[in-house]
Amino acid sequence: MKADIVIVGGGPAGLAAAIAAAKEDNTLDILILERDHELGGILNQCIHNGFGLHTFNEELTGPEYAARFESQLDELGIRYMLDTMVLDVSSNSVTAVNSKEGVFTVECGAVVLCMGCRERPRGALNIPGLRPAGVFTAGTAQRLVNIEGYMPGKEVVILGSGDIGLIMARRMTLEGAKVKAVCELMPYSGGLKRNIVQCLDDFDIPLLLSHTVIDIKGKERVTSVVIAEVDERAKPIPGTEQEISCDTLLLSCGLIPENELSREAGVEINPATNGPVVNESFETSIPGVFACGNVLHVHDLVDYVSEESGRAGRSAARYVKNKGNGSGPVIKVKNGAGVRYTVPSSVRTSELEGDLIIRFRSGGVYRDSYIDVLFDGVSKIHRRKPIITPGEMEQVILKNEDLEQAPSEILIRITEN
Amino acid sequence: MEKRELTCINCPMGCRITVTMQGDDIISVEGNTCKRGYLYACNEVRTPVRTVTTTIRVEGGEVDRISCKTKEPVPKEKIFEVMEAVNKASCRAPVAIGDVLIPDCAGTGIPVVATKAVSPA
Numbered sequence: 001m002k003a004d005i006v007i008v009g010g011g012p013a014g015l016a017a018a019i020a021a022a023k024e025d026n027t028l029d030i031l032i033l034e035r036d037h038e039l040g041g042i043l044n045q046c047i048h049n050g051f052g053l054h055t056f057n058e059e060l061t062g063p064e065y066a067a068r069f070e071s072q073l074d075e076l077g078i079r080y081m082l083d084t085m086v087l088d089v090s091s092n093s094v095t096a097v098n099s100k101e102g103v104f105t106v107e108c109g110a111v112v113l114c115m116g117c118r119e120r121p122r123g124a125l126n127i128p129g130l131r132p133a134g135v136f137t138a139g140t141a142q143r144l145v146n147i148e149g150y151m152p153g154k155e156v157v158i159l160g161s162g163d164i165g166l167i168m169a170r171r172m173t174l175e176g177a178k179v180k181a182v183c184e185l186m187p188y189s190g191g192l193k194r195n196i197v198q199c200l201d202d203f204d205i206p207l208l209l210s211h212t213v214i215d216i217k218g219k220e221r222v223t224s225v226v227i228a229e230v231d232e233r234a235k236p237i238p239g240t241e242q243e244i245s246c247d248t249l250l251l252s253c254g255l256i257p258e259n260e261l262s263r264e265a266g267v268e269i270n271p272a273t274n275g276p277v278v279n280e281s282f283e284t285s286i287p288g289v290f291a292c293g294n295v296l297h298v299h300d301l302v303d304y305v306s307e308e309s310g311r312a313g314r315s316a317a318r319y320v321k322n323k324g325n326g327s328g329p330v331i332k333v334k335n336g337a338g339v340r341y342t343v344p345s346s347v348r349t350s351e352l353e354g355d356l357i358i359r360f361r362s363g364g365v366y367r368d369s370y371i372d373v374l375f376d377g378v379s380k381i382h383r384r385k386p387i388i389t390p391g392e393m394e395q396v397i398l399k400n401e402d403l404e405q406a407p408s409e410i411l412i413r414i415t416e417n
Numbered sequence: 418m419e420k421r422e423l424t425c426i427n428c429p430m431g432c433r434i435t436v437t438m439q440g441d442d443i444i445s446v447e448g449n450t451c452k453r454g455y456l457y458a459c460n461e462v463r464t465p466v467r468t469v470t471t472t473i474r475v476e477g478g479e480v481d482r483i484s485c486k487t488k489e490p491v492p493k494e495k496i497f498e499v500m501e502a503v504n505k506a507s508c509r510a511p512v513a514i515g516d517v518l519i520p521d522c523a524g525t526g527i528p529v530v531a532t533k534a535v536s537p538a
């Protein structure tokens with residue numbers, strides 16, 4: 001089999017990348033490979049609204065947002081294969097398997113990695129206790145309730161206050177369960193404010209900051225969990241233990257980009273994001289292999305995923321057309337104090353499409369601080385921000401004409417007042 | 418006089434806003450940093466509304482359940498009545514996104530519409 005561009009994963013990132021590549025050059029043969037039985041990725045189970053405010057100026061639910069992209073895909077006549085799992089990736093071929101073709105290889109000019117992310121499983125969280133039934137990741141519970149129509153339990157405690165946990169607190173409550181508490185290890189929630197208000201406060205669900213689950217009780221099924229307050233070093237404080245009876249514990253403890261394929265292909269991974277290191281074109285360390293969406297870094301807003309992925313798709317199309325990408329001066333983008341990572345990590349000015357957006361996350365909560373951008377040590381942007389939290393992705397926009405001076409290094413940092 | 422505590426959701430600052438009420442009249446709004454917070458607080462204490470998103474049973478479809486939502490936000494105190502009405506109802510495949518599944522849900526005057534398409538089995 002042959003294709004100009006193979007897109008691995010048909011979630012919002014894959015859809016946007018495919019559409020943008022086809023619009024860049026409508027003669028290209030683009031193929032999406034998706035392991036699920038439908039396109040749309042995680043959006044299919046995100047039935048709540050809040051998607052697309054930036055892209056469509058309306059609040060859509062996940063399935064509606066996906067459907068808008070799927071109809072564009074059909075209009076452009078882009079090929080896709082469902083129930084097809086990609087096993088191996090290199091810059092000029094992709095190997096996959098499905099029940100009809102068996103194992104097959106697609107030779108191609110470029111690859112876009114759009115595999116999304118997965119949840120941290122319980123094993124990675126080190127909660128002691130037996131392994132009774134009734135412990136689910138929040139995303140698994142979301143799929144059970146929203147797609148299978150099956151309620152995992154009646155009395156629920158949620159560990160982790162990321163957005164999936166918050167959304168599930170409301171969803172389980174609406175379906176008649178009693179959510180007794182949401183425990184968060186950190187002294188702040190990683191979820192969006194809007195979700196804290198509309199998913200917890202609306203239903204009087206307590207959010208216990210600086211708390212964790214230290215024990216899960218029950219033989220066959222969870223009967224209770226023991227929670228405790230933690231100190232600054234996240235160690236449980238003796239004497240603060242509290243037992244809460246429940247039949248279900250949901251874990252919402254963060255997402256990890258799904259990069260087994262990228263690693264095996266030899267793509268350089270950024271330890272701060274667990275995603276590939278990319279340049280301004282979303283090209284990884286392997287020429288012709290691009291990455292976008294949650295496989296690159298975890299996003300809270302799908303609109304940013306679509307935008308970023310559009311850029312990755314266009315870059316892939318140009319790469320195939322020009323048989324390679326331009327060379328020229330490379331600017332390194334570095335993260336300074338308070339900044340955990342930046343995307344991209346390098347910029348070739350010859351490949352810019354206009355102004356450059358650099359996205360990043362902070363390592364903690366900063367009030368009344370400044371976002372600073374320095375070009376070779378000289379201040380370029382000094383912007384006051386009332387609040388910066390790790391839960392909300394930040395961005396700076398660098399003007400194209402400024403970048404033409406081609407500094408050798410751009411540093412982004414947070415300066416406390 | 419009654420005091421109501423709210424968290425503004427319009428930006429990550431999440432200002433804690435205190436609204437002092439005398440019956441239905443707003444006496445004061447405190448704690449907001451900007452105008453948006455003021456407007457949010459006034460709406461929240463007078464007529465809080467929410468869009469309800471959930472799923473509905475499908476008969477004769479290739480799946481048994483699809484997602485749906487209230488076409489407009491409904492009064493907050495009606496959320497559970499809306500849920501009950503949707504859980505009692507069902508729809509028949511085929512359904513397209515935006516199809517009205519319940520014309521007037523739980524007396525709110527607001528329809529419930531499909532947010533996912535389903536083809537017949």
Ligand SMILES: Cc1cc2nc3c(=O)[nH]c(=O)nc-3n(C[C@H](O)[C@H](O)[C@H](O)COP(=O)(O)OP(=O)(O)OC[C@H]3O[C@@H](n4cnc5c(N)ncnc54)[C@H](O)[C@@H]3O)c2cc1C
Pocket residue numbers: 008009010011012013014033034035036039040041042043046048049050051052084085086087114115116117139142163164167258261292293294295298299300301302303305
């Ligand atoms: C629970 C939850 C709630 C959210 N709520 C909001 C919200 O309210 N508003 C908002 O704007 N955003 C929200 N988001 C964020 C947004 O949905 C995600 O950022 C977005 O879905 C990421 O898109 P993606 O395509 O990168 O990943 P995904 O949607 O995860 O898609 C990845 C796709 O790749 C496929 N795949 C993976 N590996 C392979 C392989 N080896 N072979 C073939 N296919 C493969 C998967 O099956 C999947 O379909 C939420 C996310 C989650 C998880």
Ligand code: SF4
Pocket residue numbers: 425426427428429430431432448449450451452453454455
């Ligand atoms: S009041 Fe203004 S500053 Fe405060 S959270 Fe609301 S929008 Fe943000």
